[in-house]
Amino acid sequence: MSKDKQFVTEITPQGEDFSRWYIDVIKKAELMDYSPVRGCIVFRPEGFEIWEHIKDELDRKFKETGHRNAYFPMFIPESFFQKEKEHVEGFNPELPWVTEAGGEKLEERLAIRPTSETIIGHMYSKWIQSYRDLPVLINQWANVVRWEKRTLPFLRTTEFLWQEGHTAHETEEEARQETNAMLDIYTEFAENFLAIPVIVGQKTPSEKFAGAVDTYSIEAMMKDGRAVQAGTSHFLGTNFAVAFDIKFLDRENTQQYAHTTSWGVSTRLLGALIMVHGDDRGLVLPPKVAPTQVIMIPIGPAKTREQVIGRVDELYAELKRAGIRVKVDDRSDVSPGWKFNEYEMRGVPLRLELGPRDMENGQVVLVSRITGEKRIVEQVNLTAEIQRMLVEIQADMLERAKQFRADHSHSVETLDEMKAMMEEKRGFVLAGWCGSEACERQVKEETGATSRNIPFQPAEKKTKCLVCEEKAAHTVVFARAY
Amino acid sequence: MSKDKQFVTEITPQGEDFSRWYIDVIKKAELMDYSPVRGCIVFRPEGFEIWEHIKDELDRKFKETGHRNAYFPMFIPESFFQKEKEHVEGFNPELPWVTEAGGEKLEERLAIRPTSETIIGHMYSKWIQSYRDLPVLINQWANVVRWEKRTLPFLRTTEFLWQEGHTAHETEEEARQETNAMLDIYTEFAENFLAIPVIVGQKTPSEKFAGAVDTYSIEAMMKDGRAVQAGTSHFLGTNFAVAFDIKFLDRENTQQYAHTTSWGVSTRLLGALIMVHGDDRGLVLPPKVAPTQVIMIPIGPAKTREQVIGRVDELYAELKRAGIRVKVDDRSDVSPGWKFNEYEMRGVPLRLELGPRDMENGQVVLVSRITGEKRIVEQVNLTAEIQRMLVEIQADMLERAKQFRADHSHSVETLDEMKAMMEEKRGFVLAGWCGSEACERQVKEETGATSRNIPFQPAEKKTKCLVCEEKAAHTVVFARAY
Incomplete structure (x- = not known):
């Protein structure tokens, strides 16, 4: 921590250089660090925890809608990539190749997955024989690799984390329903969990996924006016079924190709979150994904310190029990003002201040990260008040992002x-x-x-x-x- | 499902050929499938969900004890591997190498991580400057690769999933405490969650982790009498700190090397689970990790079918609300007897049968997977009775495994x-x-x-x-x- 004391004053203003602002913020808030491998970043705990909240929420939604998780090998034999023509053309330039292993040269090169339609298609062809085996509704949380020329932390990295859903269906209609249903889940999630309004629509043929019949996307606007594709859902028709021989005996006892879909969101959502909500003081995190929702800071002179901290600890325990992600910073070697800046920079949605005067009055001061508004709140109502303010902040962030998008x-x-x-x-x-x-x-x-x-x-x-x-x-x- | 109808009768008895029994069971219960990549398996949903329960429980324990998750690149530059002498000797023969990417030959080969001490050591040297930055308590859930000569599903696969904790501390004492504390967590977890009793102890020097000062392990006994190393915790001393220059200014303002630890468990735990508890009828899963804890099977003639299923659905909703992992198999094209065998083979701990007679009496029949014991239970007490029986089965499985180990x-x-x-x-x-x-x-x-x-x-x-x-x-x- 000691090293970081100067950070808050060192963020480039957005208006001066948005790219530098972005890099300053993600480094200073300790979301990531560069790694010694070209284009690969380290997801530090503060950044990774945001991804964990995203993952938990989406995973719950996927399971509610009948999907189950599985895990497929990350190595894909070169010959698999040749089976779907558009797919190989789209991904070949970006593949890393394992050519040696265990001290020997491999007979067939192995790509590291940029996406898993091919290996999953191969397995589905073994598992699917009859209409009774359908639908197959599987999702995978995994790392993938695309050897990109230009990289940018979170938004475009060589290795990244994502989920990829892969489903197979009896009919085109069912597969199209699945494609739309997952797009709806992404839309609802982006708006209500990340507070990011999105434009929902269909990609043009030149921008669609390599191998898809139709690709749909949600598109978000960053504070520099640029777009981030925040999630995609693909109707693959029978393209991969033909390439990998995913066939089944239908209800009339004739062989049919399955209709498949795939859909995914990735750690680029972290980049979008930061660029949609951040400001010149640093990160601004929606309460639903913030690793810390409330930071508690005891204030006042040394003589009342012990008493104040005692009360802060009691309130901390109460908030914690209520499921609020709360932390206390009771360090005495940095000033309250320094701490205010620090946690604003880190995007903590709500600050709680408690001093000797507040002790006497049975109150605390709550300060919103987005509006700076201060509210004096009775300690007896604290949990409910905080829960209310977190809901307000979440809603307000979505409204602000919508307004920004309307203005641009x-x-x-x-x-x-x-x-x-x-x-x-x-x-x-x-x-x-x-x-x-x-x-x-x-x-x-x-x-x-x-x-x-x-x-x-x-x-x-x-x-x-x-x-x-x-x-x-x-x-x-x-x-x-x- | 239709394809699998013959499976239950096709399991090789353990006494005849334990290895064949193992492969029969994991294939027939659809826990895994072989992949087209040598030594790599697919974790199918039934297998992967066991891993998800393991992961959720351990993750909770790690976080309770102050650890946070992060994610580091899976590529490790060749030069990193050279820095710790024992480490390179131990892992070099098992590494796969990426030599080409994005259409070009790489200047430096990249290994795919077999474990992450090196890349994490490199990052820690950047993050740790002062004793105030310590301890660093980070865990990573990731895929790793070791190019093994002989492979066996779950127990030894080329790519596998695991968690690897990596911590850095001011003193040897603190690092040793961490090493022991994590070993305790693994022990408690193996016994109380997986119902696997383990021998806790220290590895001999020839069996320790490449680069560790001391390695500790938990060892479990399979039903063929062989051992599985189910988890390890390593005290690394300053070996990796010296190799990667992880230094800090201590409280006396002098430079010191940090003391580090690492610890991990992997998807081989799935193999251990199966081999510790399985029997000639198939899988036996402890309730705490079973994807399905209770299977509900309506029985009786066609004329009462609708009524029975109606009641089954009501009870299902009640159990679901209580957080029990329950499923209904109300298919009419397979017999109850076939279903009994099927779910026994899949290791579901508890079977619930409901027929017209039970309807009249306001009862259900519960059958334990491990003892075969049948209990007639009043429907009004159903949730509590099931919860009690699941606890009993969990405890009984641990006792049986302990008895087996004592006998051998x-x-x-x-x-x-x-x-x-x-x-x-x-x-x-x-x-x-x-x-x-x-x-x-x-x-x-x-x-x-x-x-x-x-x-x-x-x-x-x-x-x-x-x-x-x-x-x-x-x-x-x-x-x-x-």
């Missing part, structure tokens, strides 16, 4: 307008698109923005393509993206 | 006695040992048994070495081991 959402008719918009303003831009890859590519080349998705519920329906001015087949959200 | 524990004075014992009987053998590697090696060569550990509480104290007949320095448990 635009609409254009032409490519020139889009160019001007991307230069002058940050954010998401709604525009019409004819459906041709050429027009989509031209937007990217001239503005740096990519199609994020075709929203299910666009703010307005566009009628003309912003590039060729032909009839719009879709209304698309464009943005620069991480 | 022996004591010898000489190598000849040991040889005879290993040929005639199975199990653990207590013997005196002078402390020389030569004598230990001779035991192994002539009997196939290895020293398991030097128990903290041996049944008796031996005075002479079984090989050289010199004064015994230690009393050692020997056994053939997985």
Whole structure:
């Protein structure tokens, strides 16, 4: 801790350099550290615990909806990658290869999984024989590797952690229902757990998962106006079933290929959380994912110190019993003011101050991380008041993020307008698109923005393509993206 | 499911061929499947859920004792492995190497972690500067890889899952306390959660972890008399601190090396669970780890079927609400008798039968997987009765395993006695040992048994070495081991 005493004053303001702000904050809040391996980071306890809360919540939702966890090998034989043409083209450039092991050269190179459709497809073909074996609803929490050229902590790292759901169904309709149901779970989770509003929609063909028929995504807006794809759900049709021979005898006793899906979110959610909510004082964490929800700081002179700490410890025990994630910082070698800054920087949603005057009055002071609002609260009502404030903060954070997104959402008719918009303003831009890859590519080349998705519920329906001015087949959200 | 209908009759009896019994059971109970990658298995949902219960319980214990989780990269630069001499010698033969990635040959080969002391040591040297930064108490849940020559599902697989705790301390005393405290946690966990009694003790120097000063282990006896090392805790002294420069300014303002520990258990615990408790009818799972604790089977003729199932569903809801892991099998295309066999094979601790007669009497029949005992229980007391029976079964399983171990524990004075014992009987053998590697090696060569550990509480104290007949320095448990 001693080393970190100067940190709070050293955060680059967001307005000055958003990228430097991001790196300053995640290092200083001890969420991560760089590792000696290119593009790989260490998830330190403060960062990893956020992932644990994410994982617990999603895992509960997956199990509630009938999914079970399993674990498949991380090594994938090279020949497996060749079986689905689009898949191999999409992932081959990013694969690391194990070529030697146990002192010998391997006969067949083994890739480390960038995703597991191939090895899971192979296993499903063994397990699925009859319609009675369907649906198969399996999820895996795992590490995956993609050898990326440019990396950025959490948002794009060589090795990262994620969950990947892989399901197989009798009919296209059922598989499409699953694809949508998981997208709904991600949407609800992003908004109500992470306080991140998202645009829900379908990816354009050029942006879909390598091997999917259709890819759907949720897209979040960062405070620099750029987008983060926060979760994806893929309808794979029979593409992987054909490649891996996942066949079953249907109810009419004829052989059919299964329809499969896959869906995932990853540790890039941590990056999104930080960039959606953080401010110039540091992290701001929604109560539902914050490792520490309440930091208790005793204040006042040395002579009352022991008494104050005694009372703080009693209240701590009470909050702890109520299931609140609470900590006490009773160090005497740093000032209360220093501690205030420190825990603001670390994004703790609520600060509790207790001094001798509060002792006399049977009160405490609660301070919100997002508004700075101070509330004097009776100690007898403490648990209930804190629970109420945490709920308020969570809701308020979602509203603020929605407001920010509304303030940075635009609409254009032409490519020139889009160019001007991307230069002058940050954010998401709604525009019409004819459906041709050429027009989509031209937007990217001239503005740096990519199609994020075709929203299910666009703010307005566009009628003309912003590039060729032909009839719009879709209304698309464009943005620069991480 | 349809494919599996014949399985229950196809389990090789333990007495005929224990290895075949093991493979039959884990395949038929759908705990695992072989993968196309040599020595790697798939953990199917029924197997993986056992691991999830193990993980949840241990994770809770680790956190209660002040540890936090983190995640470190799985790639380890080759140069890191060279820094601790014993460590590199111990692990080098088992490493897989990534030599190419992203379409290019790597400048430095990357090993995939067989364990993470090296990369974690490197990071700790950055994080630890002062005694104020100590202790560091971190755990990691991760996949690891060891390229083994002979593999066996769960017990020895190329890739496996585990947790590895890595701590750093100011003093040797504190680090030794940590080493012991974690060994205690493993012991308590093995006995009270897995119902596996263990021998707690210290490894001989030839059997200790590569790079440790002292290794401690818990050793369990399988039903074929062989041992499984079920968990280890290592006092690493300053070995890794010196190799990776983990230094701190102590309270007297002088530079000191930190004292570190590491400790782990892995998915081999699943193999131990199965081999300790299983019988000729299949798996037997302790209630605390069983994915399904109670299977409910409606019985009786078609005309009362609907009514019976209605009542079963009500009782199911009640048990579920009480937190019991319960399932209903109400399929009409397989007989109750087939279901009885099926769930016995799958090791479900308790079966509930409900038929029309039971309906009339307001009763159910409960059948224990381990004793076969049937109890008629009033429906009004059902939840409490089931909870009581699950506790009884858990306790009974531990007692039975202890009795089995007592029946297969022996004591010898000489190598000849040991040889005879290993040929005639199975199990653990207590013997005196002078402390020389030569004598230990001779035991192994002539009997196939290895020293398991030097128990903290041996049944008796031996005075002479079984090989050289010199004064015994230690009393050692020997056994053939997985």
